[in-house]
Amino acid sequence: MAKKCIYCKAEIPDESVIDFCSRCGKGVWGEKMFNTIIKNMEEARSKGDLVSTNLIGPPKEISRV
Numbered sequence: 001m002a003k004k005c006i007y008c009k010a011e012i013p014d015e016s017v018i019d020f021c022s023r024c025g026k027g028v029w030g031e032k033m034f035n036t037i038i039k040n041m042e043e044a045r046s047k048g049d050l051v052s053t054n055l056i057g058p059p060k061e062i063s064r065v
């Protein structure tokens with residue numbers, strides 16, 4: 001199942017940590033912010049935490065105790 005960009009529906013690599021293509025990501029957040037997001041997502045993933053892009057949206061309280 002290929003993932004698709006939530007903005008332009010372009011296919012994105014399944015291993016991508018984000019739900020959108022880099023073009024849209026940069027368009028939305030700007031290149032610098034986009035790169036920061038990717039970095040954070042990849043760090044989180046490498047820790048074994050599956051983080052969804054929801055975290056980028058409106059702040060949500062994450063209770064995980």
Ligand SMILES: [Zn+2]
Nearest residue numbers: 005008021024
């Ligand atoms: Zn896109």
